[in-house]
Amino acid sequence: MSSVSSACPCGRTRSPGRPLPYAQCCGRYIGDFAGCPAPDAESLMRSRYTAFTREDAAYLLATWHPSHRPSALDFDTxxxxxxxxxxxxxxxxxxxxxxxxxxxxxxxxxxxxxxxRSRFVREEGRWYYLMPCATDA
Incomplete structure (x- = not known):
């Protein structure tokens, strides 16, 4: 589990070779879902990856669009x-x-x-993961 000062698991950098700390990156969205929504689809996707690394089912389910949200999540122990x-x-x-x-x-x-390749939608100012895009046949 990441501490607030360690590098964010999503790998976002502020400049080449300088990773953003968890608290300045995905931590602000995961830690304050109600008050600090991800500003764009990429930030939401990165925060969802980070939530998987932390096994944070509550955040993952909250950011999954209700039309495709599973009832529960299992993590690879x-x-x-x-x-x-x-x-x-x-x-x-x-x-x-x-x-x-x-x-x-x-x-x-x-x-x-x-x-x-995933689809995201914004509703009432908040981004949600919708589903994977259909693959090209």
């Missing part, structure tokens, strides 16, 4: 999170966006890699 790479972030409308990312972790000695 003993997962070691290895990093996040945000590849693209683009607006698809005034209140819609897509974020392409790669998240990596290791569980039970096995490397796992999730490459996803």
């Amino acid at each position: 003993g997962a070691k999170w290895l990093g996040l790479e945000v590849r693209t972030h683009r607006a698809t409308g005034p209140d819609a966006a897509e974020v392409e990312f790669v998240a990596r972790w290791r569980v039970a000695g096995r490397a796992v890699r999730l490459h996803e």
Whole structure:
């Protein structure tokens, strides 16, 4: 678990080679969901990655759009999170966006890699994770 002064798990930097501390990055959104919503889809995606590293189901469920929100979440016990790479972030409308990312972790000695292009929507000033984009056939 990250302390407030340690580097944020999402990997966001303030300048090349200078990672943002958790408290100045995702920690402000995770720690104050009601008062400090993520300002854009990329920030929400990064904070959701960080919430996965912290096994924070409450934040993950709160930021999942109600139309696709699962009733509960399961975490990989003993997962070691290895990093996040945000590849693209683009607006698809005034209140819609897509974020392409790669998240990596290791569980039970096995490397796992999730490459996803996700859809996000903004409602009443708050961004929500909607779902993965349909893959091209």
